[in-house]
Amino acid sequence: MLVNHGMNQLASLSIARSYSFASSIAAVLRRQSFLIRARGGGVHNKVHSTKTEADAVSILRAITPTLDPTRHKGQAGKIAVIGGCREYTGAPYFAAISALKIGADLSHVFCTKDAAPVIKSYSPELIVHPVLEESYSVREEERKQVSAKVVAEVDKWMERFDCLVVGPGLGRDPFLLDCVSEIMKQARHSNVPIVVDGDGLFLVANSLHLVHGYPLAVLTPNVNEYKRLVQTVLKCEVDDADAHGQLSSLAKQIGGVTILRKGRSDLISDGDIVNSVSICGSPRRCGGQGDILSGSPFLLVLVLQYFYLGHAKPFVAADRNPTVLGCIAGSALLRKAASLAFETRKRSTLTTDIIECLGRSLEDICPAY
């Protein structure tokens, strides 16, 4: 059950609602500054490992900015989704449109040439770049050249993005995944936060170095993806009797990345505290639902911007990892939206219905005015 508006003082903290966003170039500098602090432990004071039901609603309220008429397009977040291939077009659309529906200003998709017209047709709101290539369309002798071109096409946009979502509908074509590995390296080089989901997790499980030790990486596995990660990294099977401990170990083993394990309760850890989010939710498990969550890095962006801008105050500060806070907020928002959709649609609830409820979910928790 959600607490009422105004019940929690944190929600009304003016400091949590009165900050401005910065330009792209400055953002890079701030990201670097954040990384230094995060790695040095100046901001995070990782001294305890506890299990706690996160106060997700309060976090969401605290990080959601006041709408400010003086801002211009792009200042409320620019997201890029890397995904969409010959087989899959729905997943990247769900991720990209979800970011817009919860308040981001611009949402890009980088996909294959086959997928682009379809994803464009789902919504005129998205900016879709048909730049990725799959093996079947590239001759062996062209691969090196094509790969360099693909990576350059994405990289020229990189500094503009506040967050990269890698994986929804990516597929598993080896050539495509090689290109995406290079894109992830570029993103990391530019200190752009990376959310990894779907087939991006397949890639990461086989190439852990892509995210290992990167504090701005978030992995969002479902049941099967989590199983693969545990088997690959911890060399054992999933142990639900010690779900919190195992999640914490997994995050630690990948160098302190943040992991959001989707499930009946969502579990979130960076190797330190394990948070769970259990509010609301829906019993439907339709395909695509998870893509909404990977498309909510807008919330992650908000939290990071707190830190970059030095606005971190008692609530979202000091001993809290901003990527963990972003995950908690994203989880709460999706679960609330899913429960709103289920109220009306019941067994016929589809991902599109849940996305339609994202705005109301945010408004219910945190009214615009």
Add this chain to the structure above:
Amino acid sequence: MLVNHGMNQLASLSIARSYSFASSIAAVLRRQSFLIRARGGGVHNKVHSTKTEADAVSILRAITPTLDPTRHKGQAGKIAVIGGCREYTGAPYFAAISALKIGADLSHVFCTKDAAPVIKSYSPELIVHPVLEESYSVREEERKQVSAKVVAEVDKWMERFDCLVVGPGLGRDPFLLDCVSEIMKQARHSNVPIVVDGDGLFLVANSLHLVHGYPLAVLTPNVNEYKRLVQTVLKCEVDDADAHGQLSSLAKQIGGVTILRKGRSDLISDGDIVNSVSICGSPRRCGGQGDILSGSPFLLVLVLQYFYLGHAKPFVAADRNPTVLGCIAGSALLRKAASLAFETRKRSTLTTDIIECLGRSLEDICPAY
């Protein structure tokens, strides 16, 4: 007229609503177990041939599972539709989206390359594979190689599917139908239930061996498709004065497959009992309506899972063929949805309107909570 909720004790049987689903590999074993029982007569006690108006609403209530938050994506059913060519794209979409709207988790479509972008654009909820080929795009000398590739592309997914729907918008291209014949053989080899509709029935009428004697095959002919089947198999014309007897003979002649003859009343038989479903319905006969029914194998899946899991209790057990029960439930659900759509849309009722009413139809008959 539908009976009120709670009128029938069967509807509230907790055993009928509290079962869990199993993994794909286990599903294959269970399908095999079912086949053995079905062929050996252990489960079916086919001793009488009667004509009866099915208690479709009670069946639907009894087989619809409780929504369980502990389940994960895919456990409530994964359906694949084989159909969609240069000319037809609506039919496979109707079939695939209908499965999702009545509760399945994932719905795939395997179609030609021309059809794929269009079907994808209808809905981001579907996973559409552009793998089928028609004669015009394949040179004579390439056919064998292309056919093998097409069949392999579908087969690598086969074990994941709980049901295959063959035929909506398939067209009649000879090369394409040859490939689909091989796909059906693979499905049968894997004991995957097959629902055959539309041009799939044209294929089957000319290649009866594809379904002959397969207890997990369901044919869903409309007036013309039924006429062709009767002419081909029974070597006579349709005799409406002996509709039940002729349907029963037809099913027997095809080795005990289940046939759902669509009409003013839907008639269902596996060569044993002939059931009719007459509730609700709509006087509109818009194109595509039948595709909803072929897309409702989700219900068939539910009934089969009862048997696989040994949860078959007095109502859906012993002397009832699960494919027949699935057809009765699907028929009732569609007829109710069609009548709901007609209440609002009258003469302008289209298939899309009926699909939009599937959720309410299921909820009216069997509330989610």
